Amino acid sequence: MKELFDSLKIFLILTLITGIAYPLLVTGLAQAFFNDKANGSLVIQKGKIIGSKLLGQNFSAPKYFTARQSATTPAYNAAASSGSNLGPLSEKLKVNIEQKYQDLKRSGIQNPDSLLLTTSASGLDPDISPAAAKCQAESVANARHIPVQTVLDLIARNTKPRQFGFLGEEVVNVLLLNLDLDQSQNR
Amino acid sequence: MSMTFAEYAQLIVYFALLLSGGFALGKYMTYIFEGEAGAGLPLLKQLEQLTYKAGGIDPRIEMTWVTYSRSLMGFSLISFVALYALQRMQNLLPFNPESLQAVSADSAFNTTISFISNTNWQGYSGETTLSYLSQMLGLTVQNFVSAAVGISVLVALIRGIVRHQSNTIGNFWSDLTRSIIHILLPLSVVLALMLVWQGAIQNFNAYVEYTPLEQHQDPKDKYKIAMGPAASQIAIKQLGTNGGGFFNVNSSHPYENPTSLSNLFETLAILIIPVGLCFTFGFMVKRLKEGLALLWAMSFIFFILLALGLWAEFTPNSAMPLSGNMEGKETRFGITSSMLWATCTTAASNGSVNCMHDSLTPLGGLVPMVLMQLGEIIYGGVGSGLYGMIIFAIVAVFVAGLMVGRTPEYLGKKIEAFEIKMSTLVLLIPPFVVLIGTAIAVSIEAGKAGVLNQSVHGFSEILYAFSSAGNNNGSAFAGLSANTPFYNYALGVAMFISRYWLALPVLAIAGSLAQKKLIPASNGTIPTTGPLFIGFLISIVLIVGALTFIPALALGPIVEHLQMTFGAK
Known part of the structure; x- marks a missing residue:
């Protein structure tokens, strides 16, 4: 059970990092530096x-x-x-x-x-x-x-x-x- | 058509960048995994510590192989539930500008296993099935964590080899977190931005309506362009040997892979971590040559198959009025970059495509099929490729030991019955899944109904699908309509078995090796670095693969090649 509980906590944190922070960071940088291309040329x-x-x-x-x-x-x-x-x-x-x-x-x-x-x-x-x-x-x-x-x-x-x-x-x-x-x- | 100087130059530059980049990355990864908690760039170090803190995890607690496996399975179970639920509920959740419906039960089951097992078989069509939220919070997350799980198992196995008289093989949470935060995440950010610089899209816009230069359809049917946060997902699907594309046609879509330069980046990203890990292995066992031996064995098989594929694709198809095979390929990539990608993506367990494998010539299509059937060990998936190859090395020393009548040993550890039993599982389960799965599918209506191309090529489509799922690759002969309950469930089960029933025996071997005493090399030790061993290892890989799959291949691509060359019927 401990493993499942640890899994859940780590999973949520990693989701935050890779599923939300990461795409938003890339979107922000892409929109700032390559605006035309990020939006489809x-x-x-x-x-x-x-x-x-x-x-x-x-x-x-x-x-x-x-x-x-x-x-x-x-x-x-x-x-x-x-x-x-x-x-x-x-x-x-x-x-x-x-x-x-x-x-x-x-x-x-x-x-x-x-x-x-x-x-x-x-x-x-x-x-x-x-x-x-x-x-x-x-x-x-x-x-x-x-x-x-x-x-x-x-x-x-x-x-x-x-x-x-x-x-x-x-x-x-x-x-x-x-x-x-x-x-x-x-x- | 034949290859020009520029095309040879592409291949040479590719391998020069791959090997030098792999070396540097291998060194960096060694530093990350060998360092005490907190090696790495300061910012990433803080993020790592923050993760442990928020999760209430002590990364210094060492785990036995059993605890390590339980953590891995627990983590995968949570991943499964979360990803399945997300797809089933996407219609109720935000970031769904196209109001896409909930994914069907069988398709969600398939996609979930596909992504948690690092296979990334694409049963669905990205732009018409999945909301931006499902792509990001579901698939992108699994792209990271499933790759990190692969790296973790490998690092645990290497620790098992290096340690002696020890009960533990590291901490799963620490390996997982470090793989993501110090390796996959920074590489992905850099690659994603390089791709956007070349023209890959990254936005949350609704699909764009446009008026084409020449109108063809009724003006009330709108012309639309699919949009979305593509680049961030493409970067990690390449680096993590995942392969599930943002768009239906994966990296042949101009928004996923706009130029030849983006194509070079993406092709490098497929193999750079698997190649880097060979160096990491060498550094961690303190004998770089051991890592290189495996790398050369992989490269040898890779080159032979690449050459065969290129030859097949450049040879005119006598059945069609075409010179060289450009059906299903993009103009900007041409034959050489397309075949290089097809070879890389199936050598690694990536499965992304930049050309349609279903339209490859018979022998051109045989190359990716064989690479998958060999067990995804020619570079292979991140982590899983090298642990597969190490298992082959263990089997090779065992066979060599039998020949000369010595107790086999690998890197100072005696190889005994338990290791061989576990290795046999690793070697036998994927072929079993592939061949039995194919046999069932070609015997029942639900299986036969899916094929697009009739007769021999239809058989190849099915064989390819099970080879792909049964080895966690994910690429497809995409003519097969696999988004049906039968294929979604059958391939889902195949992907599940070949991921976890392989990872667990590998961890068992890691645990068993870690407990053993180190024995110093003696005159009787078979050296595992020289050309003799590399050649022997290559033969073992090829013999096991050939004995298992030649009959099936003969019914598919080989017959088709003969039909193409000498006329059908």
């Missing part, structure tokens, strides 16, 4: 929240770069993340890939990069690879009636190198790239 345009730099969005209009497939319902649902969880031999995966391939072809992307055919882990992947962006340059340029080179320049400007030159992969943030596209035409 939101993108605000004309006073409206239009998303987060870190979260992907669904794009299907030809004038926008399209992102990867998303397994959330509906696609890119930032309140319920999910992957496809389909195995390497899944029939359903095969169908998904084939369908996306046809969709991309129909919207004028001749040689879709295979990254665009796959589903991301989170369903909220904000990025695509530079290759996956470049394969869409022509169709986006056509839809917007602007030179392909302009679009390629925008891709280059929005390409983030590997961190410190070797960590992770080179990526292009699709939302920021599309925003940049809109803005460059409005100018």
Whole structure:
């Protein structure tokens, strides 16, 4: 019995420290020093929240770069993340890939990069690879009636190198790239 | 696709940081556990003393292994009741801006055992199931204390080895408190802030409504972004080899793991304490080489499996028009960082993911499965990994002793029938739980109903689930719909058995070793540091693991690999 009583006391104290003091301390410091990031790196345009730099969005209009497939319902649902969880031999995966391939072809992307055919882990992947962006340059340029080179320049400007030159992969943030596209035409 | 120079550089830098960081941390942890009460940073020292005072605990009272075990079990019982009640009542409690309902009985049972046993199997989906209060006061607390329990058992075992003719193995409350206050807490604060700096969120806001650039659905269906105090929970779930994520997709969610740098921090956090503890072991037994021998044995198996996984993931899947396997992976991590994480998270009993393991190639998915089935001893869970490996070392000297006809001894202690009986329990219980559990699940409707992918891959999903629960890992082939009464209860029981029925025999060994006399090394002593012993230890680990699991693996990932390579049917 003594053990149970001691357990209860220590448990309550440790709960106080790790369950209340610790998250509040971290929240306080995070809000003080990294306010924007702690609150989700939101993108605000004309006073409206239009998303987060870190979260992907669904794009299907030809004038926008399209992102990867998303397994959330509906696609890119930032309140319920999910992957496809389909195995390497899944029939359903095969169908998904084939369908996306046809969709991309129909919207004028001749040689879709295979990254665009796959589903991301989170369903909220904000990025695509530079290759996956470049394969869409022509169709986006056509839809917007602007030179392909302009679009390629925008891709280059929005390409983030590997961190410190070797960590992770080179990526292009699709939302920021599309925003940049809109803005460059409005100018 | 193949690996580039930058990708090799990632791996090299990772291991350089891991080993050097582990060494420094190992030294620090030795200082914390060997010091009289009150070693450590002044502020933390005060917090530690305050805890003892408020709890009315005298940390200097030494415990026998029986008292130590009773304290551990009492503490776990209280944890169980508190966490279960919290989830069942979350709808009545504050910090629930999304008005989430009470968690169902079976799901709460599963999640409770999952978190008190340091497994952190995620049967639930974080952002749609648990209130901020349940996440913080329930899960975050257990992330700390269950990890600290693991470290405590290890430290007790090391004391059992170091002490002689002694009835006691330390004070549980002191070990628990020190692990949390001096080790897990400061590391978590630093890591959490580094993650927020990279973009992980930490707030108590309600979910944010937004207007996307391109609207797709009916405007009255709102677009929402999940929020919450994520970073503080992510930090400890990585460091404490817990793994239960704030969000459903764990550390592949951009708010949990926003950049490649945050990914490096989080991947380091998985293994740094388990690696550090190998050094701590070496320092505490006053023979660093003994700790290193175990570390090299672990690393050897780790590297072989990592290489296999990378090869499998970079090899094009002949069944799909894809070069390299990016299904279920995030662009910013790519294949290399994803497979490194998958290997680390299952080598340690962490179980967090940054890619979807269900979508790995057959052999890519075999790697995490094997690492779990070996018993979570390749670095392993904080504390539990190394005590598992020490048990293997004891078995290895026993087998070696039989071969040369000498009485086996380990670190100056005679290994006798009692230790071997207890070690056998530790070695046999997890495979028993995994294989019997899998067999039951594939034989009944409730088990078969859960699979997402059909045929062979469906079997792998079930085998993976029981390997994960039966070794306290917590990662999943997440296609399996495991949030059902059958899986919630079956996996809950598996997690319970493989945690406590292992910790108690280990404490029994600690108690028994502590009572023994030290015998000086003689010509007949088998050295436990050289390459010969390391090789022997590796073989014992692999033989025990292989004999137990190759038949099951052959039915799952191995057949699937053959189907993928040579065509199905």
